[in-house]
Amino acid sequence: MIVSHLFLGLITLFGLSQAQWDENMWEDRNTIVHLFEWKWNDIAEECERFLQYKGYGGVQVSPVSEHIIMANRPWWERYQPISYLLTTRSGNEAEFSDMVRRCNNVGVRIYVDVVMNQMTFRMGTVWGTGGSVAYTDIQYYPAVPYNSSHFNPDCGISDPTNPSDTRDCALFQINDLNQRLDHVRGKLVDFMNHLIDLGVAGFRIDAANQMWPEDLEVIFKRLNYLNTNHGFASGARPFIFQEVSDLGGDAISHREYLHLGRITEFKFSVEIGRMFRGFDQLRYLTYWGEGWNFMSSNSAVVFVDNHNNQRRNGVGGDLILTYKESKQYRMAAAFMLAHPYGSTKVMSSFAFTDANMGPPQDGNQNIISPGINADDTCTNGWVCEHRWRQIANMIGFRNAVRGTGVNDWWSNGAQQIAFCRGGSGFIAFTIDGTISQTMQTCLPSGTYCDVISGNLINGQCTGKTVTIGADGLGYVQLADNEEDGVLAIHINARV
Numbered sequence: 001m002i003v004s005h006l007f008l009g010l011i012t013l014f015g016l017s018q019a020q021w022d023e024n025m026w027e028d029r030n031t032i033v034h035l036f037e038w039k040w041n042d043i044a045e046e047c048e049r050f051l052q053y054k055g056y057g058g059v060q061v062s063p064v065s066e067h068i069i070m071a072n073r074p075w076w077e078r079y080q081p082i083s084y085l086l087t088t089r090s091g092n093e094a095e096f097s098d099m100v101r102r103c104n105n106v107g108v109r110i111y112v113d114v115v116m117n118q119m120t121f122r123m124g125t126v127w128g129t130g131g132s133v134a135y136t137d138i139q140y141y142p143a144v145p146y147n148s149s150h151f152n153p154d155c156g157i158s159d160p161t162n163p164s165d166t167r168d169c170a171l172f173q174i175n176d177l178n179q180r181l182d183h184v185r186g187k188l189v190d191f192m193n194h195l196i197d198l199g200v201a202g203f204r205i206d207a208a209n210q211m212w213p214e215d216l217e218v219i220f221k222r223l224n225y226l227n228t229n230h231g232f233a234s235g236a237r238p239f240i241f242q243e244v245s246d247l248g249g250d251a252i253s254h255r256e257y258l259h260l261g262r263i264t265e266f267k268f269s270v271e272i273g274r275m276f277r278g279f280d281q282l283r284y285l286t287y288w289g290e291g292w293n294f295m296s297s298n299s300a301v302v303f304v305d306n307h308n309n310q311r312r313n314g315v316g317g318d319l320i321l322t323y324k325e326s327k328q329y330r331m332a333a334a335f336m337l338a339h340p341y342g343s344t345k346v347m348s349s350f351a352f353t354d355a356n357m358g359p360p361q362d363g364n365q366n367i368i369s370p371g372i373n374a375d376d377t378c379t380n381g382w383v384c385e386h387r388w389r390q391i392a393n394m395i396g397f398r399n400a401v402r403g404t405g406v407n408d409w410w411s412n413g414a415q416q417i418a419f420c421r422g423g424s425g426f427i428a429f430t431i432d433g434t435i436s437q438t439m440q441t442c443l444p445s446g447t448y449c450d451v452i453s454g455n456l457i458n459g460q461c462t463g464k465t466v467t468i469g470a471d472g473l474g475y476v477q478l479a480d481n482e483e484d485g486v487l488a489i490h491i492n493a494r495v
């Protein structure tokens with residue numbers, strides 16, 4: 001911790017990259033929700049009708065640039081750009097721009113998933129979602145333009161333990177951009193600066209480990225400050241979080257990218273899945289974070305699952321929890337949101353049976369909008385984990401406990417734990433047996449609504465309540481066979 005703080009301090013001193021670790025959120029907000037494959041108009045509405053009220057700080061949107069159209073429309077077609085025109089099935093540039101403005105107006109930031117590493121597979125002459133043509137076999141993308149001189153050679157990633165193979169060679173016939181070239185850097189910088197001018201707060205860097213950190217550094221330094229017309233502080237740098245899936249043993253280490261911004265901490269995703277599947281005892285979570293050999297908290301973006309590993313396509317295999325194991329998933333999400341470690345991200349999926357399946361679409365391959373039920377859940381094939389009561393209410397918990405650490409840790413020595421966040425929040429978990437005892441909650445005296453089993457509506461709690469005395473003690477009743485094995489109370493949910 002001390003070493004990494006010193007390191008960050010030195011970077012700031014030399015002005016190499018300023019605050020690309022800051023999400024640039026409103027002060028009373030937290031957590032990015034990944035509205036995977038949503039349309040821009042639907043996201044704008046979601047910011048206004050739901051996200052702002054629950055306290056969500058931002059939305060990660062799917063890649064925005066024109067991409068290839070593939071048979072059956074798999075979700076990963078969006079990771080094969082044809083140009084940097086902002087036209088996809090999610091909407092056009094006017095709709096994107098309108099979404100960013102409307103979300104910023106209600107305090108919800110937009111982060112764009114950017115595909116900088118590559119263009120498309122080589123598959124002949126193709127047309128993109130914006131109508132542009134690409135001659136992929138000769139690596140000619142006239143709408144950018146890129147030509148064959150801008151791509152890495154087809155040398156094949158023969159040795160995965162050799163970092164330069166991964167970064168300098170094309171993977172599986174994909175046209176792999178060479179970010180060492182000024183032309184390529186310029187196109188990427190122009191694309192990202194255009195998005196910054198439209199009001200975005202930052203970027204997810206897809207496949208960061210497949211690009212050289214020194215090339216990324218040049219590109220990130222050339223990014224504009226955030227647009228003050230969208231409420232960003234003057235001099236604010238775009239938030240950067242990089243996809244590096246290293247679990248500690250890879251040839252390409254996440255450490256090579258620490259000075260550029262935050263990084264996806266995949267160990268978190270794997271370990272939280274393992275723990276809430278019951279493969280180890282919850283009592284060990286007392287050391288959660290750096291104590292588990294994760295990267296430092298202020299470098300990490302954390303998540304229970306993401307759009308890759310929820311399909312068993314990526315790191316973590318079968319350990320990863322998804323919406324399909326909904327109780328364990330909600331418990332893991334509650335723990336993530338209750339614990340101070342990392343910058344938190346919530347996945348919001350569409351239902352899938354096949355790993356390649358794209359979002360819900362009509363007969364003309366237009367994406368279908370989510371419908372919303374009276375209990376806040378979604379229809380039309382959208383899972384909307386971010387709207388599940390237990391997850392949405394934990395955003396409010398995380399806001400209530402801002403700036404506090406973990407204290408008054410309790411466990412039964414096995415699968416039951418509880419802890420306080422300063423004097424602002426208390427949470428208990430069980431995956432084996434019943435907790436029924438008086439516990440220190442660290443909260444001021446009063447009656448509190450358990451935001452897991454219910455909502456606080458007009459001063460009335462629809463779920464369980466806990467009454468706390470002047471000594472902070474309260475009687476906690478929680479069984480492992482309840483809908484959730486979690487009970488959470490906080491200072492802003494007093495009955």
Ligand SMILES: *[C@@H]1O[C@H](CO)[C@@H](O)[C@H](O)[C@H]1NC(C)=O
Binds near residue numbers: 146147148149183
């Ligand atoms: C590719 O584009 C560059 C401009 O960046 C140009 O100088 C070069 O002649 C082009 N090469 C080919 C093979 O078309």
